[in-house]
Amino acid sequence: MEPASKVDQTVARTFRAIVQYDGTAYNGFQRQRHGVPSIQAELEDALARLADRPIRVLGAGRTDTGVHALGQVISFTIEWPGKHGPGALQRALNANLPPDIAVVELVEAEPGFHPRFDARRRCYEYYILNVPVRRPLLRWRAWHVARTLDVDRMNEAAKLLIGVHDFATFGRAPVGDNTVREVHSAIWRREDEMVIFRICANAFLQRMVRSVVGSLKMVGTGGWSKDDFADAIVSCERKRSGTAAPAHGLYLVSVEYNN
Amino acid sequence: MEPASKVDQTVARTFRAIVQYDGTAYNGFQRQRHGVPSIQAELEDALARLADRPIRVLGAGRTDTGVHALGQVISFTIEWPGKHGPGALQRALNANLPPDIAVVELVEAEPGFHPRFDARRRCYEYYILNVPVRRPLLRWRAWHVARTLDVDRMNEAAKLLIGVHDFATFGRAPVGDNTVREVHSAIWRREDEMVIFRICANAFLQRMVRSVVGSLKMVGTGGWSKDDFADAIVSCERKRSGTAAPAHGLYLVSVEYNN
Secondary structure, three states: OOOOOHHHOEEEEEEEEEEEEOHHHOOOOOOOOOOOOOHHHHHHHHHHHHHOOOOOEEEOOOOOOOOEEEEEEEEEEEEEEOOOOHHHHHHHHHHHOOOOEEEEEEEEOOOOOOOOOOOOEEEEEEEEEOOOOOOHHHOOOOEEOOOOOOHHHHHHHHHHHOEEEEOHHHOEOOOOOOOEEEEEEEEEEEEOOEEEEEEEEOOOOEOHHHHHHHHHHHHHHOOOOHHHHHHHHHHOOHHHOOOOOOHHHEEEEEEEOOO | OOOOOHHHOEEEEEEEEEEEEOHHHOOOOOOOOOOOOOHHHHHHHHHHHHHOOOOOEEEOOOOOOOOEEEEEEEEEEEEEEOOOOHHHHHHHHHHHOOOOEEEEEEEEOOOOOOOOOOOOEEEEEEEEEOOOOOOHHHOOOOEEOOOOOOHHHHHHHHHHHOEEEEOHHHOEOOOOOOOEEEEEEEEEEEEOOEEEEEEEEOOOOEOHHHHHHHHHHHHHHOOOOHHHHHHHHHHOOHHHOOOOOOHHHEEEEEEEOOO
């Protein structure tokens, strides 16, 4: 008898995927104790149903409770028949995921790929709905700030974030890590009723984007001067940050790699 | 003693308002039996709390279960102190409404104004998300159709709707009314990943927009020819309509008046 051709063999293969989710119903990306809903648990449970065994999912960023993603990157290793391409796996996975999570891209990964350690740049966007009256259809999609924001002032202050700085004012580092990060870009733009912040960095501290947005909102309403913001940065004191902006305006939009 | 000045008097005044809502949690606009959530019940309950007596709300259009509104028009009569302007009433009302409903504009109405009988034109938009993979953040905002739609074909067919026709194929009339309506415009446009239908008419039958969209989607995927659509219209048979598109892609965007 001939051996099965390579294409029929079921071997363990590593995949890399882009995942979008509505974070409203989840306690963040990271799997927690049993019964607490998380994106990672949903992904791992869907994969376990397909593979009939536990599958571990790695993610690029640990988004907080209520934070959304348009471009979260994950990887996982699964025994998947060679004759079934990544497209079939993506469809099977989406059919097993709840409607508020979807795999929008899936490819076979290079050996050893790690979505967190290999990422060289992450970009987040924060949406502020800047109109006097709330918009019901956007209530889980943007932070409603009724007072008109001065986007030019906010951009002047945001420039101070760019470069390598200790961002201890705005967030905590994971255990064993420091609070220095490199911010590549940080810019506000107005689009109709929205004021949108886009910030890219090599990595972010926990709560960093929301604390930065909460502080820059103070600048935008006139409560803080640009110097107040500068002083807050250099203080490296958590209590000097403005109140963190709510999670439901924050989106992990992309994670970039060298390969 | 001097009589109270006119501005201090509390008299019954009629207001006209534009209301937006996320229809997801409601069984449509119209108040139903006790315990069934509706937009009208929420508005009337909020007004009753302000007025300390029952207040009746009239609406321009009876949107179905799950249908959204960006420009629903309502009216109501309330005893409101002359010294408090419509702005104060709007704020008080929004503070008493759930977060998925908001009054975005409120003015004093002309005597005898009726939002339904006086309306001369209504416009609806229907959003189709036309990409292979679903988008979790849009799952209650647009109908996901994976197959690429031919917008030109759909527009060719949509032109057949324009004018005065019997639209019995696409919906039911209220008791005592006929099924003839005048469609002023009906056009599809593509915007990034969305295919959006905008239709304006003097008035609409129940389910009409969703039945028209379901039928034109058949034209867009190639399942129906333009002639099939024309035949469906002239048949005036409900069973000849395409399956109604889901409610969560439909928005009442505006209601127009002569004054």
